[in-house]
Amino acid sequence: MKSLTWGQVNLWRLSQQCLSRRLQREDFLQAVRQPIGIHAQLMSAAELAIAARVDGLSPQDVQSALWQERSLVKTWMMRQTLHLVPAADFPLFIAARRITDINWPKIFDREGINRATFDAYMAVSSEILNSEPMTRQQFTQAVDERLNSPELHTFLVNGSWGTVFKPLAWRGELCFGPGSGQNATFVSPRDWIGSWQEIEPEAALQQVARRYLAVYGPARVRNFQVWWWMSGMSAKKAFNSIADETEEVEVEGWRSIALKATLKPMLEMEPTGEVHLLPPFDVYTVGLARGKDLERLIALEQQKKVYRPQGWVSAVVLVDGFIRGTWEHKVQGSKTKVSVNMFSSLASGTSEKVAAEAERLGQFLNTLINLDFIQS
Numbered sequence: 610m611k612s613l614t615w616g617q618v619n620l621w622r623l624s625q626q627c628l629s630r631r632l633q634r635e636d637f638l639q640a641v642r643q644p645i646g647i648h649a650q651l652m653s654a655a656e657l658a659i660a661a662r663v664d665g666l667s668p669q670d671v672q673s674a675l676w677q678e679r680s681l682v683k684t685w686m687m688r689q690t691l692h693l694v695p696a697a698d699f700p701l702f703i704a705a706r707r708i709t710d711i712n713w714p715k716i717f718d719r720e721g722i723n724r725a726t727f728d729a730y731m732a733v734s735s736e737i738l739n740s741e742p743m744t745r746q747q748f749t750q751a752v753d754e755r756l757n758s759p760e761l762h763t764f765l766v767n768g769s770w771g772t773v774f775k776p777l778a779w780r781g782e783l784c785f786g787p788g789s790g791q792n793a794t795f796v797s798p799r800d801w802i803g804s805w806q807e808i809e810p811e812a813a814l815q816q817v818a819r820r821y822l823a824v825y826g827p828a829r830v831r832n833f834q835v836w837w838w839m840s841g842m843s844a845k846k847a848f849n850s851i852a853d854e855t856e857e858v859e860v861e862g863w864r865s866i867a868l869k870a871t872l873k874p875m876l877e878m879e880p881t882g883e884v885h886l887l888p889p890f891d892v893y894t895v896g897l898a899r900g901k902d903l904e905r906l907i908a909l910e911q912q913k914k915v916y917r918p919q920g921w922v923s924a925v926v927l928v929d930g931f932i933r934g935t936w937e938h939k940v941q942g943s944k945t946k947v948s949v950n951m952f953s954s955l956a957s958g959t960s961e962k963v964a965a966e967a968e969r970l971g972q973f974l975n976t977l978i979n980l981d982f983i984q985s
Contacts (some may be wrong), residue, residue, distance in 0.1 A: 611872055613860045615905050618827060619930025620878035621871065625824045626893055627662035628885050628927075634665040638680055638695055645820055646692040646702075648890040649683055654924075655693055657888035660973040667973065676787040679802050684784040685775050687896075688838045699798060700805040703781035704813035709839035713776035720768060721760040729756055735782050740801050742786030742794030745770055811850070818847035819854065819868070825896055827858050827867035836896055863905065884962035885927040886936055886970060894922055894932070907932035911952050926951065928959060938970065945976040950983045 623629040626644045640662035641647050649655040660666045674681040675693070682699050686692035689711075694702060717727045733755045737748065749765040765773055774795060777783035784801065786794035799805070821833055834844035848855070848866060858867045867875070887893055894915065903912055914935055915923045926934035926949060934951035947967045955963075964980055971978035 610864075611856070611858045611867075611876070613827070613858055613867075613872075613875060615861055615931075616880050616929060617875050617878040618860055619906075620880065621875040622825065622893070623883070623885070623927070623930050624878075628893065629883055632663045634663060634670065637663040637666055637670060638674065641681060641693055642695045642698060644824060644892045644896070645817070646686055646694040646698075646892065648892050648895055649691040649693045650890055654888040654890050657970070657973070658891045659693075660969075661885060661887055661891070664969075667975075682784050682798065682802060684798075685771065685778045687836060689771075689775060689779075696802040699781070699784075699802065701808055701813050701816060704808035704810050705817045705837075706779060706781075707810040708814050708843055709837065711776075711779060713779070716772065717764070717776075720764045722758070722764060726756070726758050726761055730758075730761055731776065731780075731782075734777050735797070738777075738783055738795065738797035738800070740796055742789065742796055744789055744792040744794050745773075746792075748795060814843070814847045815850045818844075819851050822851075822855065822866065822868045823871060826871060827860060827865035829865045832865075860905075880929045882956060882958060882962065883929060884959060884966055886963070886966040887925050887927060889924050890922045891925070893927070894925055908952070914950075914952075926963065928956075940974060940976060943976055944979055945971055945974055946979045946981065948981045948983060955982075 620629065627640045632640050637659060640659050644662075647655050647658050656668050656671050659671055671681070671693075675683060680696050681693050682696050683691065683693055684699075686694060686702060714724050714727045717730075718724070722730075730752065733752060734748075737743070737751045737755075743751070745765070749762065752765060753762055770793070774783055781798055783795050784798045786796040786801065788794065817837065818833060821836065822828060825832070825836070830841065830844045830848050833848065834841050837844070851868075854868055854870070855866050856869055856872075857864060858872070859865075903909075903916070907915060911932070915925055915932060917923060923935045924937060925932045926936055933953065934949060936947060936949045938945050938947045947970065949963055949967075960982065963982075967978045967980045
């Protein structure tokens with residue numbers, strides 16, 4: 610069994626997530642594809658996450674890819690949370706989710722909507738949605754014209770818009786369209802990005818598992834299960850399907866699974882003290898660790914500063930892939946104040962590297978940077 614250090618593993622993950630090997634602007638879609646999507650609960654944070662991986666990017670590049678070129682899709686993906694994913698990968702993810710479907714009728718039943726009404730809702734929604742963006746109000750009105758269900762109307766108007774639309778998104782029948790004022794809009798993916806060839810679900814999930822290990826590995830079945838949001842049985846089956854491509858490794862006493870092809874370059878990784886400023890909810894921070902695994906990324910006594918109540922995940926300072934601090938920024942006219950809170954004393958040269966990362970942020974936001982260090 611091969612032995613690895615956490616330093617080697619973290620550096621490998623940085624390289625695979627386009628953080629230590631940043632991309633050029635013309636290749637920025639790869640910065641979304643490589644980490645298997647970018648978390649987009651906060652659109653501003655999603656833009657910063659891509660910018661952390663791409664040199665010369667502007668916010669307009671991301672907006673154009675979403676709403677003009679339609680090469681990116683915004684929808685609910687891993688863990689039922691909002692992500693940006695490449696349009697080219699969208700059919701793969703939808704196919705893989707067919708193995709891990711959720712009991713949506715049961716969720717709607719809690720709102721007084723019976724199975725027959727739920728099935729009718731799903732059927733008419735696929736007829737209503739097309740390439741023309743619809744607000745929630747417009748969508749509700751269109752459903753009301755086809756279905757006479759007071760309970761469904763109330764849920765569409767007052768229910769969590771995530772819960773209302775997630776069953777459609779989960780099955781690949783809905784994604785976000787461009788905003789209309791302060792309102793979100795929704796479209797049919799097949800009409801918005803074009804039709805696609807269907808993929809066999811088990812083969813799709815197998816490919817997702819392979820890509821997950823390439824980027825987030827080494828990992829355990831449980832890590833993959835929680836990241837994708839599936840049963841333990843489905844996760845284990847997916848890992849077993851690529852067993853000839855993997856082997857068990859030990860990372861400082863932690864046994865897990867790695868792709869064989871990744872081990873040689875991983876073993877060659879050496880620390881350089883590289884620094885990265887990642888925004889809130891970055892997939893590196895969210896996708897890697899759960900439970901006790903967090904202790905391998907950030908010291909136990911510091912975890913509450915990053916993984917906060919109500920699911921908030923702070924912006925972090927990485928040093929060689931380990932979380933060594935947090936940061937926040939506030940745009941004030943032509944200037945941006947960046948406050949950095951390091952958890953311990955800075956090693957020689959680290960402050961200069963943090964400053965360089967802050968300057969990259971300023972270039973993306975097109976503002977001057979006022980950097981302030983705080984040490985807790």
